[in-house]
Amino acid sequence: xxVEDGTRMFRIxxxxxxxxxxxxxxxxxxxxxxxxxxxxxxxFAQSCGRKGVYRSPYVVTKLTDAGGKLIYRTESEDxxxxxxxxxxxxxxxxxxxxxxxGVKYRYAETEVDSGTIGKKHCLAMVLAPADNPTVxxxxxxxxxxxxxxxxxxxxxxxxxxAAVKP
Numbered sequence: 001x002x003v004e005d006g007t008r009m010f011r012i013x014x015x016x017x018x019x020x021x022x023x024x025x026x027x028x029x030x031x032x033x034x035x036x037x038x039x040x041x042x043x044f045a046q047s048c049g050r051k052g053v054y055r056s057p058y059v060v061t062k063l064t065d066a067g068g069k070l071i072y073r074t075e076s077e078d079x080x081x082x083x084x085x086x087x088x089x090x091x092x093x094x095x096x097x098x099x100x101x102g103v104k105y106r107y108a109e110t111e112v113d114s115g116t117i118g119k120k121h122c123l124a125m126v127l128a129p130a131d132n133p134t135v136x137x138x139x140x141x142x143x144x145x146x147x148x149x150x151x152x153x154x155x156x157x158x159x160x161x162a163a164v165k166p
Contacts (some may be wrong), residue, residue, distance in 0.1 A: 041138035049133030052082035
């Protein structure tokens with residue numbers, strides 16, 4: 001997604017992936033400095049919550065044959081994206097919100113052009129809980145004409161409530 005017109009937080013996130021944005025398939029997607037994928041947004045948020053380090057994403061943890069014999073196991077690794085100082089500073093740029101069940105979380109959202117006149121994509125990054133994050137989420141609502149009554153915020157709150165118990 002082109003984030004050059006997005007909020008500062010999303011521009012910083014896009015610029016952080018100078019060597020490409022990792023995919024859950026063990027590859028890296030080369031992008032221009034002003035582009036950000038949903039996976040990249042989640043990894044950036046995770047880096048902010050983990051002192052500058054994210055855990056490499058993957059789709060499948062292991063493959064077995066029909067008899068249950070292990071064929072392949074995915075090993076995740078920690079990758080430094082940000083310095084601890086920058087991670088702390090960027091984490092403070094997220095606003096702190098609270099779900100109806102009382103979970104405090106860090107939240108950032110923006111709108112970016114979709115390529116269709118009058119339509120925008122809404123993007124959000126979330127860290128929960130706010131003080132000691134264990135969950136990082138990126139949410140995208142494609143081709144919305146603006147965030148309607150906090151729709152993307154409501155979706156992220158439901159995800160946080162399902163993932164984190166107060």
